[in-house]
Amino acid sequence: MAENVFWKTLAANSRTTGVTAIQEIDFLIHEVKPEAELEERAKCIRECLDVEILSQRQSRALILSKLDNDKLVRLASLASIAPSSLLDSGYELSPEQRKSYEKAVVGRQVNQVDRKDDNTIEMPDELTFKYSLFNHQRVVADRILGLIRSEEKGCIVHMPTGSGKTRTAMWTICRAITEHQLRCCWITYNKTLISQAINEFQKAWHAKGDGICRIGYITGEKESPDLSQANMLFASFGKLSIDSRTEDRRYISMIAEHSDVIFIDEAHEAQAEGRGIAIRAIRFMNPNIKVIGLTATPGKSPEGFNDEDYDLADHFKQNKVILDIQGYNNPIDYLLDNEYLSRPSYFEIENTWGGDALSEVLEIVALVKRHSARHGKIIVFCSSVDTSKRCSALTSLLGITSFHVDGETDEASRARIREEFNTSSNVASVLYNCNVLATGFDAPLTTLVLICRQVNSVVLLSQMIGRGLRGPRAGGTSEVEIGLVLNRRDPDSLSIASMFMNWEHLWSSC
Secondary structure, three states: OHHHHHHHHHOOOOOOOHHHHHHHHHHHHHHOOOHHHHHHHHHHHHHHOOHHHHHOHHHHHHHHHOOOHHHHHHHHHHOOOOHHHHHOHHHOOOHHHHHHHHHHHHHHHHHOOOOOEOOEOOOOOOOOOOOOOOHHHHHHHHHHHHHHHOOOOEEEEEOOOOOOHHHHHHHHHHHHHHHHOOOEEEEEOOHHHHHHHHHHHHHHHHHHOOOOOOEEEEOOOOEOOOOOOOOEEEEEHHHOOOOOOHHHHHHHHHHHHHOOEEEEOOHHHOOHHHHHHHHHHHHHHOOOOEEEEEEOOOOOOOOOOOHHHHHHHHHOOOEEEEOOOOOOOOHHHHHHHOOOEOEEEEEEOOOOOOOOHHHHHHHHHHHHHHHHOOOOEEEEEOOOHHHHHHHHHHHHHOOOEEEEOOOOOOHHHHHHHHHHHHOOOOOOEEEEEOOHHHOOOOOOOOOEEEEOOOOOOHHHHHHHHHOOOEOHHHOOOOEEEEEEOOOOOOHHHHOHHHHHOOOHHHOEEO
16 A cells, blocks of 8 residues: 555654654654655655654554644645545544544545546545445344343354454444443453454444543453443453452452443353353343353354253353344355355365374475465464474475464464465465464465364364355455365264354254
């Protein structure tokens, strides 16, 4: 994009501080008038500004926050980008500055409409919104809001991996806050999922929000001392366990006191490791609170009838929000036919290595090499972290771009790997892991998923397959190949529609 090139160019060869950068830009776009001098001044700034100052969103937002509307418009003009580009969430203008600047930009753009002659102006037939929902996502969002406004106390939202659960939920939350003045809380169970949820909420609020949204945190990374003014909370289950520590009970009390609606990500895990007790405690302290779960797999066992499954259904009052598309027996077929999901094809990986660790590494890397000529983005699930590391190292030695991720990989490194792996290119890139990428990793251009391990869980298997299911209309691919060790599994059970509908008899739709 032109604006990204502008910022990167302007940030090259750095040596100065943020304060100096603000002064330089202020002088550039406000004090210097002649165009020739502006160009000269821009060249000077390109040679001296700190790369960290303008390439990082936080410091760039600080600079932009110091500029009034006239300066912002002039800066956009100097950068040869559309003034409206500065309204992109990546620039992080404050809500007040955004509204004021938008008014200024609209006023100027009306006067700057490209005219071919005195009687001809540009008249578009349609306009699109940058952050919006597909129709099927909007239907789900409306149903969630309807349930929140009703007397029902909870439900589980059942959407396939790759169909936009988080995006749909964040859009719904923005409407709940702005239209109904409800306080919402998002609870999940690891740092990566929290980070992704926060980023998605920022995008949604910039597009759908109204005014300032105050955010509170109860996570391992950040804890807000005062939640009384918060419209939105982000919490991790790790801070909500019930034991002898009064601190944890205090966090549960804070959520119960300062929330009207709780959204639980990966809700099929809501019963694990004492999480169900924490949710019940919140409900006990606030009987009016609504609890909304989000998952692609609303159950645990393959058959869908053990105690844990029934407990999960009871937890969400046996209410389930699911896509109900006229003319389709299940939503998967609709999403495949309309290219929201990628159409999978399967092949068996023969386990010839038995328990020999070296043979396992050599066989997996040979498999990857054979397929790398036809596939640009490949995700591989290995039997262990050590196997994943060794496969990645050997793949790199063969000259194929390779990455490894595990539970110890820090968030900054994950973000870098995610960006590099997702970069559009004809060159093959391979991403190895054990199972950490089964949730919370978005790789829409993946065309091959290799599951080089035995997987007995329908939940885990569907999550692994789901890494490659993003379809063309959702920024992904039309087809994806899935290679896996069958482990005596009936091939018919690999149907993503069959896996999605596995626990249907446990729930009543709403």
